[in-house]
Amino acid sequence: RIELFGDEIDSLRPFSAESQRAHEEVQEARILPVHDAADEAPQRSTLADHLGRDGWVVLVEPAEIRRQAESLGDRTATAQGTLSAREAFASLMSRPRVDLSSLPESEATTTLHLAVESVARLSGNIQRIRDELDQVVSADHVLVACPGTGETNRLGEVLATGQLAQSDRLRLVPGFVRAGFRLLRQGRQGVVILGSQDLFHREVVGGVIPGHTTRSTRKVESRAIDSFLELTPGDLVVHVSHGIARFEGMELFDRTQARGQTGVANAAPVKAAEAQAAAGSAEEHLVLEFRDRVRVFVPISKINLVQKYVGASGTLELSRFGGTAWQKKRERVAEAVIDLAADMIQVQAARAARPGRAWPPDSHWMQEFEATFPYQETPDQLSAMIEIKADLERPRPMDRLVCGDVGFGKTELALRAAFKVADSGGQVAILVPTTVLAEQHNRTFSQRMAEYPITVACLNRFRQPSEQRQIIKGLSEGTIDVVIGTHRLISRDISFKDLGLVVIDEEQRFGVEHKERLKLLREKVDVLTMTATPIPRTLHLALLGIRDISNLETPPPDRQPVETRVTRFDEELVRQAILREMNRDGQVFFVHNRVHDIKSVEAKLLKLVPEARIVVAHGQMDGDELENAMVRFLHRKADILLSTTIIESGLDIPSANTIFIDDADMYGLAELHQLRGRVGRSRERAFAYLLVNPTRILDADAAKRLKAIEEFTALGSGFKIALRDLEIRGAGNILGTQQSGHIAAVGYELYCQLLDNAVRQMRNQPLQEPIEVNVDLGWPGYLPADYVPGQRQRIEVYRRLARVRSLETLADFRKELRDRFGHIPTPVEWLLRLAEVRIRSDAWKIGGLHYDRSQEAFNKLDLVFAGRDPRRMQELARRDPRLRLVDNTNVYLRPEKSERDPEAIYRLIIRALG
Structure with missing residues (x-):
């Protein structure tokens, strides 16, 4: 943010794009060009030319570097200003050089053979790790590299017992090694260097162990779902008192001309400069059009009465200004909301009164299990886990909903909750909507719980009838502790010996009959429901106290947004993108949602990329065949998974970081967002290509959807993407489909206000009414267009100001305006004074x-x-x-x-x- 005094720079301040608040001043800012090379560079140089004279060059696996450099050179041969592989290597060869290679290089002048040997990974079980480390430490010095202080502290606690705690031969050091090894030293003790992943059987993801951060990693800020501020002309809005209208824009009026014009207004707008001179009586107004082209001017002091309409898609009839239909509709919704709140409070009270099973506090094994988590927990994950454990330890049935965008760590919460119950002797059922997801969860749960006396099984249509019978028998006899499956798990022929916890993934995808069975389960056992549908904060707050909800709003550390591109199908682009992913040792999803011609797409891809190994997966395949295809891809025996949308839910393959979605214009926003969430689950930059048929003409709605998904790539942007698809689906999921109709009637935000008021009324709590003080003193308070440019931005500032309820918050708001937009001009000063008078008057x-x-x-x-x-x-x-x-x-x-x-x-x- 550059502030000028005349033509001189007065200050330079970096600022957060998310909060818009500036940081401390800096003395200089280095601004680099956005492209790689200048159009007319006077001379070309390589990176090596910028090394000092004494700089050394170290090549790790030179033969592999040459192979990749030549492949890269082929792809960039037409790019301006790039060096060929031969030129790049020539600049390196003239310098002192060390080649590190697993095989001797013939051109090396001197070859040194390092006395290094690999070491086997330890068992993964905490007690065995201690025993094995005891043996290793007795013969060698041991260094364990831990990525980050959190990992160092956790591992220090786990190993702080017995002889290891006193040993000076074991050290935990910050750092990262890909795999453990032993340095042999003749006549002396060796040195064993391990990565913390070698102790716990973790996989290295994207080149480094999860949780390891580098200096170049930028923290991605995430914002909770708040409200719908982004109004543009043509949008539908809800006027709380008068109904649904169309927003036409904003106009600055002389107050004396606009006074009293609340119906069909003909007040003439005046230019900002003229209005400022009009004896201090200018005020900005929202212009709304109701039915029969009735235009209403709403002063910005009443902006809290106007909300963006989010509800039913398609055409919607505008309300008649001054009619009674809107009031009747609003009253009907208010009655329905009161009934809903009463039902939910009644259910909650009944559940609180019903005796349940209080699970014991965390055991030592539980602490060890949490220590083996291969990632750094987000703050939201930690707080959600505290809430889940508190629910489990209370003597009443738990019924908690966990909401979080794709890839925000819901599965780990399910793992920990399941382990806590199974460790205490209860059985756990994990319900998922698809067989593919059941298989994925089965692998995840089995691997994480392998070192503990917990039996994990998977029940779905992939299993042979004899195996299914064996699992059902194990559930009734209590020999199976954790079972993962589809709706088959809640069939009437299945009984548990001691069911303690049911985890439901995406409940809205189960049928009516299955939901009724789940409702009965809720009365008896603890239930944890998970959904990838983000819950808007307005709804979350309205439900506080009548529904236990945990929101995951923070992306995992080191996660990068997925680079999204909408393009017509282009064979060369597809080939190059696949090769780029394969060259970095990655994998590719190709989604084609028509089974009848999926084989022709496979043939086309084989022709485009003959070097790629392709597997096909779709829901009409035989169970064994589908399972084999998925397992081959999971075990990296295939480069491309060509599939239908069966991969949409929960599939977690960190090595797959490029996805193509064929005929992307045929999908809804929510579906596109879920599919894109299959990639970008490691630290690697991920790419999503939304492919459109070159011969098809896009309709307006499809173009809007694709533009939205391309625009909103930030982590946690599910809430923005889904102003319609996810928001309404999310509300219907939690409140029931009937409530979706009420939301469509009055709009999302007004519905949430009515629900919040209903809940407060039921609980005899004060209503959260906005400050309603009408100050009509002719003061010229508004935001000049040259101070806050852009209509959307001005509306956002006005709305935020209307919600300020204390003088302290107003002082902060003043500082923010000064920070973001510069010195506060007279009309803005009066706007802030009006807000101050309203706050003091309301008191x-x-x-x-x-x-x-x-x-x-x-x-x-x-x-x-x-x-x-x-x-x-x-x-x-x-x-x-x-x-x-x-x-x-x-x-x-x-x-x-x-x-x-x-x-x-x-x-x-x-x-x-x-």
């Missing part, structure tokens, strides 16, 4: 301030404080002898002639209200 239960001009002919002008509470008005009148109480509700203040300018009136009001 005295004052509903409005205006002038009583009835005696203006006698040169008398009264300032009227119109009260809502007689007792508070009496208290106010006693504060100042100049204040006169009239008819118990209004307090009058008569300014002197010298006190009638806006500045003096403002000071009088602040003095009176304190």
Whole structure:
């Protein structure tokens, strides 16, 4: 953010794009070009040319480097300003060089054979790790490289027992090694260097162990789902009092011209410059169009009455201004919401009264199990786990919903909850919507729990009938602790010996009959439901106290946004993108959602990339065949998985970081977002290509969807993407499909307000009413277009200001405006003063301030404080002898002639209200 004084730079301040707040000033900013090479570079140089004279070059596996460099050179041969592989190597060869190779290089002048041998990974079980390390430490010095202080502390706690705690031959050091090895030293003890992943059987993801951060890693900020501020002309809006209208824009009016025009308004707009000169009476208005082209001008002081409409898609009829239909519709929804709140409170009370099973506090094994988590937990994961454990340890059935965008760590919460219950002797059922996801979870749960006496099984249509019978028998006899499966798990022929916890993944994807069975389960056992549908904060807050919800809003550390590109199908682009992924040892998803011609797509891909190994997967395949295809891809025996949308839910393959979605215009936003979430699950940069048929003409809605998915690539952007698809689906998932109809009737935000009020009413809590103080004193308060450029941005600032409820928050808001937009001009100063007067007035239960001009002919002008509470008005009148109480509700203040300018009136009001 560059602030100028004349033509000189006054200050340079970096700022957060998310919060918009600036950091401390810097003395300089280095701004680099956005492209790789200058169009007309005077001379070309390589990276090696910029090394000092004494710089050494180290090549790790030179033969492999040459192979990859030549492949890269072929792909960039036409690019301007790039070096060929031969030129790049020539610049390196003239320097002192060390080649590190697993095989001798014939051209090396001197070859040194390092006495190094690999070491086997340790067992993964905590006690065995201690025993094995004891043996290793007795013969060698041991260094364990831990990626980050969190891992170092966790491992230190796990190993801080017995002889290891006293040994000076074992050290935990910050760092990373891909695999453990032993340095042999003749006549001396060797040195064993291990990575922490060698102890716990973790996989190295994307080149480094998860959780390891580098200096270049940038923290990606995430924002909770808040409200719908981004209004553009043409959008549908809801006026709380009058109904659904179309937003036409904003206009600045002279207040004297616009006064009283709430119906069909013909007030002439004036230019900002003219309005400022119009004796301080300018105010900005939202222009709304109702049915029959009735235009209504809403002053920005009433902006909290207008919300963006988020509800039913398709055409929607505008409301008639001044009619009764809207009020009746709103009353119907309010009644439905009260019934819903009453039902939910009743269910919660019944559950609280019903005896349940209190699981014991964490055992030592539970702590060890958590220590083996191969990633760094996010703050949201940690707080959600605390909430889940607290629920499990209470003597009543748990019913908690965990919401989080794709890839935000819901599976780990399910793992820990399942382990806690199974470790305490209960059985756990994990319900998932697809057989593919069941297989994936089975592998994950089995691997993580392998070192503990916990039996994991998977029940789905892939299993042979004899195997299914064996699993069902094991569940009834109690020999199986954790079972993962599809709706087959809640069939009537299945019984558990001691079912303690049910984890449901994406409940909305199960049928009505299955949901009824789940409802019965909720009465008896602990239930943890997980959904990738983000829950907007407005709904989350409205449900607080009647529904236990944990929201995961923070992306995992080191995760990068997926680079998304919408393009017509282009054979060369597809080939190059696949080769790029294969060259970095990655894998590719290719989604084609028509089974009848999926084989022809396979043939086309084989022709494009003959060097790639392709497997095909779709829901109509035989169970064994589908399982084999998925296992081959999971075990990296295939480069491309060509599949239908069966990969949409929960599939987690960190090595797959490129996805093609064929005929992307045929998908909904939510589906595209879920499919894109299959990649970008490691530290590698991931790519999503949304392919459109070259011959197809896109309709407007499809183009909008693709533009939205391409625009919103930030982590956790599910909430923005889904203004319609995810938001309404999310509300319906939690509240029931009937409520989706009520949301469509009045819009999402108003529905949440009505629900919040209903819940508060049921619980005898004060309603969260917005500050409603009508200040009609002719003060020129607005945001000039040259101060806050852009209509959307101005609306956002106005709405945020309307929600300020305290003087402390207002002071922060003032600082933010100064920080973001510079020195505060006079109209903005008056806007902030109006907000201050409203806040102070609301504290005295004052509903409005205006002038009583009835005696203006006698040169008398009264300032009227119109009260809502007689007792508070009496208290106010006693504060100042100049204040006169009239008819118990209004307090009058008569300014002197010298006190009638806006500045003096403002000071009088602040003095009176304190």
